[in-house]
Amino acid sequence: MGEGKQTLLWLDKWTGEECLVVLYPRLFLISEQKQDTVHKMDDTWVWEFRWRRERFDWEANQILTLHQILNTFSMKKLKNDYWYWKLEPSREFSVKSAYKLLTSQRTTNERQKLFVCMWKLHVPPKVSLFVWRLLINALPTKENLLRRNIQVEPQHRLCVFCRASLETAPHLFCTCSKVVTIWDQWLTWLNCPAP
Known part of the structure; x- marks a missing residue:
């Protein structure tokens, strides 16, 4: 924080992790200075609030x-406000640190390990891409097409193999009666009692 000329008192996060409108929503509602900067509110080093009505005790x-x-x-006279990026020691924004933050919030540790392992397999890229799309439920199954508002005729919404259930990825690759027999045969060849 410099002089506070570019920082909004209520709407910017300058006092901590939350902006003041989140911490004090009722005070924000009765404030007549909703869009004022910190500098305008504290120009004389005294916080001067104007309220649109008398305040209740609470x-x-x-x-x-x-x-x-x-x-x-405290405001720093003759110094401009500036933003800094907390995730980098240099305090400058980087795509790498933003990407790390986003991926850490979206995936669990186990799922991330599974994806790292999957991409390292010595298989054609199209196989890795197919497995990745299967794991994140992004294959064009009838269920996913319907969810994306793509029109599918009612008679074509069923599983292409058994015609008994809606075509979903778990059904298509695990629980379909036709697919289960293929899995059983394949596991027999591998001498594996269960997947």
């Missing part, structure tokens, strides 16, 4: 805690 307590938070910060 709101006065919230204002007190808000002032306690705000008084821990």
Whole structure:
């Protein structure tokens, strides 16, 4: 935080992990300065709030805690506000750190290990791609086509092998009565009692 000329008091995350509108939603509703910058609110080094109505007692307590938070910060005169990226020691944004953050939130450790192992297999790339699409349920099964609002005639929605159930990836590759016999034969050849 520099002078606070580019930082919105209520709407930017400048006091911590949450912006003030999230921490104090009721105070934000009664504020007449919803779009004001920190600099405009603290130009004279005193926090000057304007409210559209008288505050209730419990709101006065919230204002007190808000002032306690705000008084821990000091503006730096003649210095511009700037953003920094917490995930890099250099504080500069990198696609690599953003990608790591996104993938760590989307996949569990076990699933990530499975994908790493799968991509290292010595098989044609089209096989790896097929298995990956199967694992993330992205094959064009009748169920997925319907979910994406692609019109499929009612008589063509059933499994292409058994014609007894909706064509889903788990059904098509595991529970279909026709496929189960193929799995049984294949596991017999491998001397494996169960998959």
